[in-house]
Amino acid sequence: MALVPEPNPSRYRALWVTLGAVGVAFVIAGVVFSAYGVSPLEAYRAMLEGTLFDPKGLQEVFRRTIPLLLIGVGLTLAFRTQFFNIGAEGQLLLGAVFAAGVALFVPLPPFLTLPMMFLAGAVGGAVWCLIAAWLKSRLGVNEILTTLMLNYVAQYVVIYLINGPWKGKDARGYIYSDQFGPAAQIPVIPGTNVHWPTLLLGIFLAFALQFLLERTTLGYAMRVVGENPGAARYAGISISRIMLLIALITGGAAGLAGVGEIAGIHHRLIEPLQLSSGYGFTAVIVAWLARGNPALVLLTAPLMGIILAGGDLLKVSLNMPFRVVDVFSGVMLLCLIASEVFVRNRVRWGR
Amino acid sequence: MDEILNAFTRALSFGTPLLLASLGAIVSERAGVVNLGVEGMMAVGALAGFAVAYGSGTGDGNLFLAVLAAMGAGTLAAMLHAFVTITLRANQFVSGLALSMLGLGVAGLLGKRFEGVPLFNQPPELPFTALAIGLALALAFVLHATRWGLALRSVGENPAAADALGINVLGVRYFAVGFGGAMAGLAGAFLSLVYRPSWTDGMTAGLGWIAVALVIFVGWSPFRAIFGSIFFGLLYYLQFRLQGQSGIPTEVFASLPYLLVILVLALSGLRGQQGNAPESLGKPYQRGER
Numbered sequence: 001m002a003l004v005p006e007p008n009p010s011r012y013r014a015l016w017v018t019l020g021a022v023g024v025a026f027v028i029a030g031v032v033f034s035a036y037g038v039s040p041l042e043a044y045r046a047m048l049e050g051t052l053f054d055p056k057g058l059q060e061v062f063r064r065t066i067p068l069l070l071i072g073v074g075l076t077l078a079f080r081t082q083f084f085n086i087g088a089e090g091q092l093l094l095g096a097v098f099a100a101g102v103a104l105f106v107p108l109p110p111f112l113t114l115p116m117m118f119l120a121g122a123v124g125g126a127v128w129c130l131i132a133a134w135l136k137s138r139l140g141v142n143e144i145l146t147t148l149m150l151n152y153v154a155q156y157v158v159i160y161l162i163n164g165p166w167k168g169k170d171a172r173g174y175i176y177s178d179q180f181g182p183a184a185q186i187p188v189i190p191g192t193n194v195h196w197p198t199l200l201l202g203i204f205l206a207f208a209l210q211f212l213l214e215r216t217t218l219g220y221a222m223r224v225v226g227e228n229p230g231a232a233r234y235a236g237i238s239i240s241r242i243m244l245l246i247a248l249i250t251g252g253a254a255g256l257a258g259v260g261e262i263a264g265i266h267h268r269l270i271e272p273l274q275l276s277s278g279y280g281f282t283a284v285i286v287a288w289l290a291r292g293n294p295a296l297v298l299l300t301a302p303l304m305g306i307i308l309a310g311g312d313l314l315k316v317s318l319n320m321p322f323r324v325v326d327v328f329s330g331v332m333l334l335c336l337i338a339s340e341v342f343v344r345n346r347v348r349w350g351r
Numbered sequence: 352m353d354e355i356l357n358a359f360t361r362a363l364s365f366g367t368p369l370l371l372a373s374l375g376a377i378v379s380e381r382a383g384v385v386n387l388g389v390e391g392m393m394a395v396g397a398l399a400g401f402a403v404a405y406g407s408g409t410g411d412g413n414l415f416l417a418v419l420a421a422m423g424a425g426t427l428a429a430m431l432h433a434f435v436t437i438t439l440r441a442n443q444f445v446s447g448l449a450l451s452m453l454g455l456g457v458a459g460l461l462g463k464r465f466e467g468v469p470l471f472n473q474p475p476e477l478p479f480t481a482l483a484i485g486l487a488l489a490l491a492f493v494l495h496a497t498r499w500g501l502a503l504r505s506v507g508e509n510p511a512a513a514d515a516l517g518i519n520v521l522g523v524r525y526f527a528v529g530f531g532g533a534m535a536g537l538a539g540a541f542l543s544l545v546y547r548p549s550w551t552d553g554m555t556a557g558l559g560w561i562a563v564a565l566v567i568f569v570g571w572s573p574f575r576a577i578f579g580s581i582f583f584g585l586l587y588y589l590q591f592r593l594q595g596q597s598g599i600p601t602e603v604f605a606s607l608p609y610l611l612v613i614l615v616l617a618l619s620g621l622r623g624q625q626g627n628a629p630e631s632l633g634k635p636y637q638r639g640e641r
Contacts, residue, residue, distance in 0.1 A: 032457055036460050135613070142616065322459075326453070329456070330451070330452035330456055334450065
């Protein structure tokens with residue numbers, strides 16, 4: 001077997017290879033399910049029926065699509081410029097913390113509360129991401145490790161707050177903060193958990209960032225930095241300034257996702273693992289599936305939303321541990337990056 | 352005096368899995384392949400070791416077999432990374448991340464049936480610690496004073512030149528990544544068989560990531576890894592020792608290792624340590640490319 005480079009791969013080629021990779025991932029994850037003692041066909045049937053063909057399941061998919069969309073669009077931009085932000089999980093949490101701080105302690109006219117929460121959440125997420133970006137641009141510290149470590153730190157920040165100074169008056173057993181007032185709750189589509197203003201924000205961001213990337217000088221500079229840092233330096237583009245900007249956007253978007261979760265669903269600051277359920281990591285796959293196009297995240301985020309909601313169903317209906325989602329995520333990501341070689345190369349069998 | 356001695360022995364014990372895993376990562380990175388899957392490989396190794404120890408015999412099992420199984424499982428997981436990054440030339444960082452998720456996922460899924468089941472015999476820690484330190488010294492020797500070490504290092508520094516000298520670049524890389532997996536698996540087995548003979552999901556608790564950071568901290572030197580791992584071991588000890596004793600919230604202590612990794616990485620960056628990295632670290636090798 002030999003690989004022959006394909007200089008100008010068509011869009012269809014990328015599409016077919018991606019679909020193939022997703023298919024292979026489902027097969028491999030199925031093998032793991034069998035090893036656990038659950039028939040993969042049974043598992044996939046339960047996932048599909050419970051998400052797409054059930055009104056309650058469908059709204060779960062939407063609810064999970066919102067944070068994935070917000071984080072995913074940011075990450076496509078980050079990966080496009082070779083900034084491997086793995087810390088969206090922590091950035092989401094910090095966004096939630098900042099927004100909760102506003103909701104709980106800042107007296108504001110009611111119409112200003114939600115906008116201020118969104119703003120504060122974006123700032124919180126951005127700050128958390130900027131730490132890593134700053135360390136990378138100043139000291140060359142690998143951002144994968146720092147963003148990842150900051151995830152753990154963010155978890156403890158949340159636990160400290162809801163267990164200590166922000167502990168709710170009625171919190172017994174579980175730990176959480178006081179409930180937010182009505183002015184700090186994002187409206188939902190009646191009868192569902194879908195907080196539509198955040199959804200619209202995600203859709204807007206997807207198109208806005210696509211426009212930024214493809215149609216503006218700044219976007220062009222970002223693409224050059226990602227594809228050829230040497231050329232960028234030669235052209236006088238400040239790589240570190242672009243990196244900080246990217247961190248600001250990705251971290252900010254992840255922070256917004258955190259605001260959506262607490263102001264749209266839980267209405268209080270709760271334990272980190274319940275608050276996020278791995279959105280930061282799943283969004284890495286969302287972004288990778290979109291192959292660097294923010295607008296394509298509008299398709300890939302719901303797809304992974306199905307997998308997250310489906311994973312929940314497997315927990316309940318087939319009594320599987322929550323790690324099923326990690327198996328999916330790991331296999332899917334491995335297959336996706338492994339498949340990239342088949343987009344850029346053609347396979348020739350024999351010698 | 353007793354207090355100091357106690358602190359030191361506990362530091363050695365906490366440091367042992369860190370040392371084992373980071374030695375594996377050092378070899379892999381010296382050959383030019385970053386593997387961020389250490390956490391996942393450790394988790395898989397911990398489970399395989401525990402399962403075999405539990406399954407062989409009446410609950411106590413055969414320690415040797417269990418350790419071998421853990422190393423085998425780690426190697427198997429590492430081979431996935433090797434295939435994807437060396438043969439298919441995929442992004443090493445993302446592949447390692449995916450491997451960590453997969454390893455934690457598979458271990459958590461398949462390990463569910465062992466949750467809360469005790470192993471009755473706790474093997475002594477000391478032989479493992481001695482083995483780790485011995486391995487570090489041996490690796491330092493092999494890397495710097497033998498032809499094998501030279502070949503390994505040249506593959507990580509300049510694969511094209513190594514190839515021209517007739518060294519099988521891809522073969523060396525596969526071997527180095529596999530060795531890294533075996534060591535991560537062994538580190539996992541230390542956790543589930545020796546340190547706390549039991550299985551719980553997420554028992555690796557970020558140690559794999561700390562091992563990855565340790566590699567940078569010690570400048571890819573197996574010898575210095577001994578002191579680096581004891582240093583981190585001491586911090587772990589202090590974290591447990593000081594918890595609840597002072598007025599400081601426990602969450603501060605719990606987040607200390609992670610904050611410390613960031614600090615250590617920043618310090619290594621400040622010292623220009625990152626410049627010690629093998630020249631071709633993270634770059635796939637393709638024959639015939641200039």
